[in-house]
Amino acid sequence: MDSRHPAVPPPLRPGAVLHGPGSAATDALLEGFARELTARGFRVGGVIQRNEAPREGCAELMTLVDLGSGRVYDITQKLGPGSQSCRVDPTGVAEASEAVRRGVAERVDLLVVNKFGGLEAGGGGLVQELLAAMAEGVPVLTSVGSRYTDDWLTATGGHTDLLAPSMAALWRWWGPHRLYPDLLQGIEDAGVHRVGIGEHWVFVETGRAMGLASRPPQTRGRALPPPEFWAGRSLRDLAAPAAAGWDALEVAVAVAALNAHYNHAGVEGPAVNGLDLFDAADGPLVVVGGFPQIRERRPDARVIEMDPKPGEYPDTAADWLIPAAGGVIATASALMNRSLPRLITAAPHGRLALVGPGTPLTPRLFAYGIDALCGFVATDREGVAGVILGGGSSRQFHPLGRMVTLRTP
Incomplete structure (x- = not known):
């Protein structure tokens, strides 16, 4: 406990x-x-x-x-x-x-x-x-x-x-901190079919959809709860730690539960690569979090990482770089580790996009200052589950669903 x-x-x-x-x-x-x-x-x-x-x-x-x-x-x-x-x-x-x-x-x-x-x-x-x-x-x-x-x-x-x-x-x-209870308010009290935890990703599946979230690195190698820990719990109950929890693994499962509600087959939008947003922005692009091949796709980006590599900036640089940015692209991990309100507050004029398979695709987030949401809708659920439980990466399950981008009206 x-x-x-x-x-x-x-x-x-x-x-x-x-x-x-x-x-x-x-x-x-x-x-x-x-x-x-x-x-x-x-x-x-x-x-x-x-x-x-x-x-x-x-x-x-x-x-x-x-x-x-x-x-x-x-x-x-x-x-x-x-x-x-x-x-x-x-x-x-x-x-x-x-x-x-x-x-x-x-x-x-x-x-x-x-x-x-x-x-x-x-x-x-x-x-x-x-x-x-x-x-x-x-x-x-x-x-x-x-x-x-x-x-x-x-x-x-x-x-x-x-x-x-x-x-x-x-x-x-x-205030952007209230986006967490706001997301939870919209969750239906549906039954959960299964919860899967892989090396890099977790999923929650209902009769309607499958939601994903990245598994926090600090939880990898940790002993997992027994299957009965998740058994019989409703979607709303499973999603509750997204609003108030601190345990990294429970929060990841909770975000996947949120996405099992919001990222369903009825969500429509163009399949825009999140890293291509803000191409015409008036100011530098700041990217928060790790994206594959970020240097090849956006060599102009100023990258902020928790564990920065050469040429990248530490997390403490966010308060210095983001206010002057022409656009800010953050991985959905910012939602899980609760740094998202800080990014929203610092970003100018709501020029912020939340990107990745763990992004909730709901207009509820727009009022809080997020300009774009780039998330994932699983279409071949069994295929996605197999990739995740086998320790696969997002690149492997991307063909088994579709990317969707929602923009502010």
Whole structure:
């Protein structure tokens, strides 16, 4: 039993989307982000604001919507016929606070509070709920108008991230470490037919597909678990260490389990060689990890390796080379050894490709800053299994499947 603490994403600082006069676009941005995370399987609570067409003499009708239950709270203080503007009704906001308190109590993955505005700056509104969530360590996302930015900084003691009003900025704030639980969220609870561990590769097979992952070098020669260790486990259970485990072999099997879900026969895309990506990039190409014949195919590449050969760079060079790169190509091993979030953070403008048979072929990864995915779909499963169990290489099983490349839209 591994006694190490599970891998968990680093805590999020409270996020505040900055906006100028009028918040309709920001309200829509927060709602869109919350709905996307919910669709991916994350638990999102709190409230978002919706403004409707004029009614009953008000310029517009303001409501708060409970992201958990869908309940709508009217927060418009009606000022009567002929009014050109309406104010927020503190009573309605107080009623809506129950949705925020419930999100804190349930320790949701993200608590959204529509805004830190005039009421909150004055000590009212939802400020107490916001502060309580922060004190409990619940990730908080809100918005703040430019006139209240100083009040927000004072309320948080400066412990906050001020965000541009864009979906890309929200995903950067959410952070690439969360791609691991995101991948796991999408896994069906299917039955596993068999698990195979060869000298260089591992595979997991279901009734639908076969997923692969490279076997970490440090596990080669290690005694393997008995067959009953894998028997009777569901695909989701087998994939769980991909999100939180540290044992190198269990994580490799977990990534293969992820790929047994995502890399199925229905995935379509061109068979582009990953090393040919970013040919026209404005800047040097950085390659992270070992690719066969890399010097013959891309003599211009700056290669980073854990155990560098002459002319290659050590792992510590990543923080120096990647920010100035025109493109970054990383082996799928970066997903397994958990260096991928670091590479994504360093890579400029999401110019990063994940390449190799262990790459999950899912658009879920694009939001985190990956530009291209080059993975493998096994078509002759028995043939692939035979190669892997016989200690063969990827070059030997490549003809028994097809390479697929997915690009960001």
